[in-house]
Amino acid sequence: MKISARNKLQGKIIEVKKGATTAHVRLEIAPGQIITASITNEAVEELGLKLGAKASAVIKASDVMIAID
Amino acid sequence: MKISARNKLQGKIIEVKKGATTAHVRLEIAPGQIITASITNEAVEELGLKLGAKASAVIKASDVMIAID
Amino acid sequence: MKISARNKLQGKIIEVKKGATTAHVRLEIAPGQIITASITNEAVEELGLKLGAKASAVIKASDVMIAID
Amino acid sequence: MKISARNKLQGKIIEVKKGATTAHVRLEIAPGQIITASITNEAVEELGLKLGAKASAVIKASDVMIAID
Amino acid sequence: MKISARNKLQGKIIEVKKGATTAHVRLEIAPGQIITASITNEAVEELGLKLGAKASAVIKASDVMIAID
């Protein structure tokens, strides 16, 4: 599958925390650079997301903001 | 300002492409790792975004998906 | 690639309209049921999206609202 | 009320699952075609969403991605 | 139509700026408080959005971030 989303950042899963319906998954995409995703518990199960596994963060360009100091 | 968005990735602006109302801004957040943001032209002007400047990509956790191969 | 997004609706591309930076792509996912996607021109080119081709609309569950009459 | 969101898919509610603050609602929009929405518990109550009721999924075009095989 | 989105802010349209495919619409929701929406040109036409008309900004709770100074 190829997707239109412009951003795919490869990393390793360092945390999976399931809530009642919503889970938080953390990926390390570079040393010390962490991405947090809020997805459904169901997706965590369907994809079999586990600590230490390789995965990518996928983000649509229209969901990215830019900030400066 | 501190913001609730979980993801802030620091980088350097490598492209600013303005359209009629919407601009695409690209940040290099690590060697070879590029983030594309689709924001308003107005924001590009207000923040003075320019090639080579430091900036961060800010992304709400609920806008991040996870993919596996 | 498997993605956490809960919604994947298969269809056929019935319109591709490129703007200055942003394109609108329309899929027919069932007779008379049309989905409109606003994506980057770049994604249209990279995926080679063309009239009549098969494609899917992918939507994160947290981006879906529910309405009643 | 008329809304700018380009996508309104009519269907029937086939599941309502409330979590601590976030609920998942599933609509069948065509035979075998299911849409999952992640909305607040509060919205489920305010709209009185129940199994078997008619409802629509509403999605902004900028939240729709396109994928190809 | 009743919608699950938690945020509906009534106001008056003070600007409509169409681009190639994407339009920016500004509402004044209280004296000096302006909301900017980025929507499709098509929605602007379909809803007949015009300067001075009453309209509401509708925002899903999961798209709202919180910031502090």
Added chain:
Amino acid sequence: MKISARNKLQGKIIEVKKGATTAHVRLEIAPGQIITASITNEAVEELGLKLGAKASAVIKASDVMIAID
């Protein structure tokens, strides 16, 4: 920090409700005008969000829809 998001509405926190992973925070941005944000519990803690404190709702323009009666 300056951010590209076009919408920053200042207000006062009138409710913080934490769920298992996701919290709902309500701001009063004008007399009787309430904004609900769905953010991570973690963000609530990191920002120290509390009843009565000043805070802003931040919303990207591409996440705002327009509705008319």
